[in-house]
Amino acid sequence: xxxxVAAPGAGLFxxxxxxxxxxxxxxxxxxxxxxxxxxxxxxxxxxxxxxxESFLTPPFQQAxxxxxxxxxxxxxxxxxxxxxxxxxxxxxxxxxxxxxxGTLLGLAAAFxxxxxxxxxxxxxxxxxxxxxxxxxIVVVAILGPGLTNAMLAVAVVLLPGYVRLARAxxxxxxxxxxxxxxxxxxxxxxxxxLLVVLPNCAAPLIVQATLGFSAAILDAAALGFLGLGAQPPxxxxxxxxxxxxxxxxRAWWLLTFPGIAILVTVMAFNLLGDGLRDALxxxxxx
Amino acid sequence: xxxxxxxxxxxxxxxPFHAVEGIDLTVAAGEVxxxxxxxxxxxxxxxxxxxxxxxxTGRVAAERVAFRGADLLHASPxxxxxxxxxxxxxxxxxxxxxxxxxxxxxxxxxxALRAHAAVPRAAIRGRVVExxxxxGVPAPEQRxxxxxxxxxxxxxxxxMIAMAIxxxxxxxxxDEPTTALDVTVQKGxxxxxxxxxxxxxxxxxxxxxxxxxxxxxxxxVQVMYAGQVMEEQPAEPLFAHPRHPYTAALLDALPERAEGxxxxxxxxxxxxxxxxxxxxCLFAPRCRFRTPHCDAERPALRMAFGARVRCHYPLDDAGNxxxxxx
Amino acid sequence: MFRLxxxxxxxxxxxxxxxxxxxxxxxxxxxxxxxxxxxxxxxxSPERLAYFRHELGLDQPLWKQFLDYQGQLLQGDLGRSVVTxxxxxxxxxxxxxxxxxxxxxxxAFAIIVGLPLGVMAAVRRGSALDYGLIGxxxxxxxxxxxxxxxxxxxxxxxxxxxxxxxxRIDELFYIEPRTxxxxxxxxxxxxxxxxxxxxxxxxxxxxxxxxxPLATIARMTxxxxxxxxxxxxxxxARAKGLAPGRIVVVHALRNALIPVVTVLGLQVGALLGGxxxxxxxxxxxxxxxxxxESVQRRDYNVLQGGTLLIAVLVMLVxxxxxxxxxxxxxxxxx
Numbered sequence: 001x002x003x004x005v006a007a008p009g010a011g012l013f014x015x016x017x018x019x020x021x022x023x024x025x026x027x028x029x030x031x032x033x034x035x036x037x038x039x040x041x042x043x044x045x046x047x048x049x050x051x052x053e054s055f056l057t058p059p060f061q062q063a064x065x066x067x068x069x070x071x072x073x074x075x076x077x078x079x080x081x082x083x084x085x086x087x088x089x090x091x092x093x094x095x096x097x098x099x100x101x102g103t104l105l106g107l108a109a110a111f112x113x114x115x116x117x118x119x120x121x122x123x124x125x126x127x128x129x130x131x132x133x134x135x136x137i138v139v140v141a142i143l144g145p146g147l148t149n150a151m152l153a154v155a156v157v158l159l160p161g162y163v164r165l166a167r168a169x170x171x172x173x174x175x176x177x178x179x180x181x182x183x184x185x186x187x188x189x190x191x192x193x194l195l196v197v198l199p200n201c202a203a204p205l206i207v208q209a210t211l212g213f214s215a216a217i218l219d220a221a222a223l224g225f226l227g228l229g230a231q232p233p234x235x236x237x238x239x240x241x242x243x244x245x246x247x248x249x250r251a252w253w254l255l256t257f258p259g260i261a262i263l264v265t266v267m268a269f270n271l272l273g274d275g276l277r278d279a280l281x282x283x284x285x286x
Numbered sequence: 287x288x289x290x291x292x293x294x295x296x297x298x299x300x301x302p303f304h305a306v307e308g309i310d311l312t313v314a315a316g317e318v319x320x321x322x323x324x325x326x327x328x329x330x331x332x333x334x335x336x337x338x339x340x341x342x343t344g345r346v347a348a349e350r351v352a353f354r355g356a357d358l359l360h361a362s363p364x365x366x367x368x369x370x371x372x373x374x375x376x377x378x379x380x381x382x383x384x385x386x387x388x389x390x391x392x393x394x395x396x397x398a399l400r401a402h403a404a405v406p407r408a409a410i411r412g413r414v415v416e417x418x419x420x421x422g423v424p425a426p427e428q429r430x431x432x433x434x435x436x437x438x439x440x441x442x443x444x445x446m447i448a449m450a451i452x453x454x455x456x457x458x459x460x461d462e463p464t465t466a467l468d469v470t471v472q473k474g475x476x477x478x479x480x481x482x483x484x485x486x487x488x489x490x491x492x493x494x495x496x497x498x499x500x501x502x503x504x505x506x507v508q509v510m511y512a513g514q515v516m517e518e519q520p521a522e523p524l525f526a527h528p529r530h531p532y533t534a535a536l537l538d539a540l541p542e543r544a545e546g547x548x549x550x551x552x553x554x555x556x557x558x559x560x561x562x563x564x565x566x567c568l569f570a571p572r573c574r575f576r577t578p579h580c581d582a583e584r585p586a587l588r589m590a591f592g593a594r595v596r597c598h599y600p601l602d603d604a605g606n607x608x609x610x611x612x
Numbered sequence: 613m614f615r616l617x618x619x620x621x622x623x624x625x626x627x628x629x630x631x632x633x634x635x636x637x638x639x640x641x642x643x644x645x646x647x648x649x650x651x652x653x654x655x656x657s658p659e660r661l662a663y664f665r666h667e668l669g670l671d672q673p674l675w676k677q678f679l680d681y682q683g684q685l686l687q688g689d690l691g692r693s694v695v696t697x698x699x700x701x702x703x704x705x706x707x708x709x710x711x712x713x714x715x716x717x718x719x720a721f722a723i724i725v726g727l728p729l730g731v732m733a734a735v736r737r738g739s740a741l742d743y744g745l746i747g748x749x750x751x752x753x754x755x756x757x758x759x760x761x762x763x764x765x766x767x768x769x770x771x772x773x774x775x776x777x778x779x780r781i782d783e784l785f786y787i788e789p790r791t792x793x794x795x796x797x798x799x800x801x802x803x804x805x806x807x808x809x810x811x812x813x814x815x816x817x818x819x820x821x822x823x824x825p826l827a828t829i830a831r832m833t834x835x836x837x838x839x840x841x842x843x844x845x846x847x848x849a850r851a852k853g854l855a856p857g858r859i860v861v862v863h864a865l866r867n868a869l870i871p872v873v874t875v876l877g878l879q880v881g882a883l884l885g886g887x888x889x890x891x892x893x894x895x896x897x898x899x900x901x902x903x904x905e906s907v908q909r910r911d912y913n914v915l916q917g918g919t920l921l922i923a924v925l926v927m928l929v930x931x932x933x934x935x936x937x938x939x940x941x942x943x944x945x946x
Contacts, residue, residue: 126627126634129631129881129927131881131882131888131922132885134903134919218756221756241759241762248762248766249766249770252766259756263759267754270753341842378844384845386866387845446848
């Protein structure tokens with residue numbers, strides 16, 4: 001008996017490409033990855049390099065500083081490029097962390113049921129009560145400011161989403177005949193969990209992960225802005241905006257460009273995630 | 287007899303797909319017309335098109351669609367809304383989903399009355415109770431406050447019928463009204479429809495896929511297949527002497543006619559979809575009497591033996607195709 | 613109906629305990645306690661430190677401290693701010709009306725603009741309005757709210773001078789804090805120009821805070837309406853010859869509102885989170901600003917108490933939404 005695997009395959013990719021928003025998101029994502037990977041090659045200078053004769057240079061005026069410089073004379077374009085690297089890394093780590101832990105917890109809850117299930121879900125309910133930024137702030141307050149702690153905090157905030165999703169999908173699969181059959185044939189729980197049930201829950205988790213990327217970047221930027229995330233001189237986009245607070249009324253470019261960078265990146269992942277969700281949804285309405 | 291509905295050469299397309307092709311249809315006052323066919327035959331779509339209830343993707347074209355002589359096809363939306371629900375009404379297949387789950391059934395029936403100002407405000411409640419009584423809903427004063435999900439399919443269908451006849455329509459279209467109901471309940475609802483039609487002298491168009499229903503109710507029958515009319519004649523002659531091979535096959539498939547046979551006859555194959563429409567007769571791939579001429583040329587609807595038949599070799603009284611080369 | 617309420621309330625209790633426990637554990641896992649900061653004081657000896665510890669109950673085993681804390685909470689005692697020595701509850705009461713006013717106006721803005729936009733986009737599916745709405749809502753949901761706030765200030769306050777840069781009202785006004793809601797108080801005070809000033813200060817922060825809920829509500833309404841408009845009962849309504857406007861509002865929207873209301877409930881949590889950033893950007897003296905400052909000042913009592921209060925608030929709102937959902941959806945009744 002073959003398991004009905006919701007095949008992420010050629011059909012999916014084709015449907016995805018039909019969605020103009022998803023194509024745009026995918027393109028931007030690829031561009032970002034390239035930029036981030038090639039940062040040392042593309043960026044004109046180093047991210048912490050200061051040009052003491054050129055504080056607060058406006059953009060589009062000097063070829064040396066196309067997007068202007070900040071209050072310490074650092075080139076904005078360079079910092080944006082290195083910031084891309086940082087943002088992608090943040091998204092990757094946060095999503096990897098919350099996805100893994102969340103899926104394991106969700107699967108465990110679905111399989112173990114009973115007390116463990118209730119305990120895990122209650123814990124997730126508690127986490128969900130707090131507004132996400134507030135929870136992240138509390139976690140960072142305890143651990144201390146810094147990029148690593150900020151990433152950890154955001155991972156905690158995103159955790160319940162994956163737990164619920166994994167648990168719901170797993171429960172749905174557990175009721176299916178092929179699982180009952182495999183179980184009664186004596187398959188071990190761990191093997192069943194990871195090799196049989198998990199692949200069929202993959203689709204919604206993938207969508208959530210993509211959308212989680214954008215949530216991670218936004219939340220990390222917010223923490224950076226509040227001074228609780230990446231600390232200066234790290235060129236994280238949110239931290240750059242915190243720097244901009246003092247001078248933005250005089251120097252609008254300090255504010256505009258990092259914000260646009262965040263906006264475009266987050267939008268790309270949102271569009272991609274929405275496109276994935278539509279492509280994976282069999283009830284697609286035309 | 288006054289003609290209520292006059293439809294000539296109606297075509298409905300959904301993009302490249304021809305759901306209905308060249309339908310002619312007339313209904314007179316006090317007449318019961320049954321439109322019968324398999325799923326995908328276009329029987330529902332054609333009536334929805336007449337009522338103007340198709341989704342935006344459907345394009346409707348016709349030489350004439352007239353109700354009581356007034357042009358319906360080019361009517362203004364407001365003009366059409368004056369007729370629909372008041373002089374022409376429709377009842378649908380799934381009664382429970384066809385009623386709004388957020389409002390009690392009494393309220394929804396009253397809404398029809400209010401919309402067409404059929405009855406003075408003060409008399410509305412009484413009229414709703416009266417209507418529910420007429421359609422056979424027990425304890426109407428209590429039932430009218432119920433929500434659709436609290437009632438059975440049969441009761442919901444009766445409520446929908448009450449809603450349709452509330453403004454005394456001249457024409458009632460019933461789209462598979464009993465298909466979604468339990469078999470035990472079907473007969474009651476059918477009898478209700480026929481009784482109401484008789485008592486009020488309405489024209490009734492009954493859409494169904496069930497030849498048994500046709501046998502019980504029809505005065506005139508129109509057989510549709512893949513968007514076209516295959517045969518049309520009064521009910522009795524149709525059952526005695528079907529002229530189109532498709533009609534004959536449908537009748538043969540009735541359990542009552544299968545007595546003595548070892549197996550229940552079926553019609554092999556499926557209704558053509560959007561991609562596999564034959565160039566010739568649409569039924570030819572499944573027809574017992576298929577010839578190369580049938581595959582080559584699409585037959586036109588013409589008179590034969592007092593019936594309108596779309597076949598190159600209509601069946602005679604013995605059930606043999608006339609004029610067919612051996 | 614009441615059984616629904618009772619069941620929901622019963623569920624709140626373990627969540628409440630969990631929330632307080634989480635807050636308690638988190639705060640107590642911070643290295644150092646309030647007494648340690650006094651180590652360098654003159655005249656401090658280990659014995660005095662131990663005395664202070666005992667005073668604050670910090671030498672008790674952790675579980676006993678937690679139970680004591682629960683007892684305190686149930687009596688309404690949330691502790692005192694380490695910085696101002698004010699009761700946390702008092703401080704919260706001072707700052708909360710500002711946040712509530714801001715959040716309420718933001719939500720009102722989001723609903724008043726978002727709901728009709730979503731309905732119109734669904735009714736005119738595939739039109740320029742529809743695509744425009746989708747584009748705007750994706751953009752709105754992807755913007756960092758603090759950036760949007762600062763940009764708005766740059767454009768509307770600094771460049772165009774339409775709105776003030778920060779604060780709730782011009783400094784020259786002193787308004788008697790009767791309700792704590794400046795809109796009402798300034799109106800009641802009768803001082804010329806006070807109400808207008810309060811409104812001008814509120815407009816931009818409310819719009820900025822309400823942008824993300826607006827995007828979500830518009831999208832949610834659109835997709836709910838699209839789904840409902842394809843339902844059988846809408847076709848029946850058309851078959852009754854009803855006017856299109858009536859069909860959209862009375863038949864479709866009524867049903868579409870059900871999923872939209874649940875989304876509305878979720879927005880409250882988002883609003884409170886967004887308020888933290890908005891208040892920081894606009895120097896709005898509300899709860900969000902208060903909490904951020906408490907982190908920077910290491911005023912952990914405030915952080916713990918304030919977070920707990922907000923969590924309780926969110927739980928109550930969720931309860932309200934559940935009840936409202938039960939009212940709107942007849943299928944859940946009885």
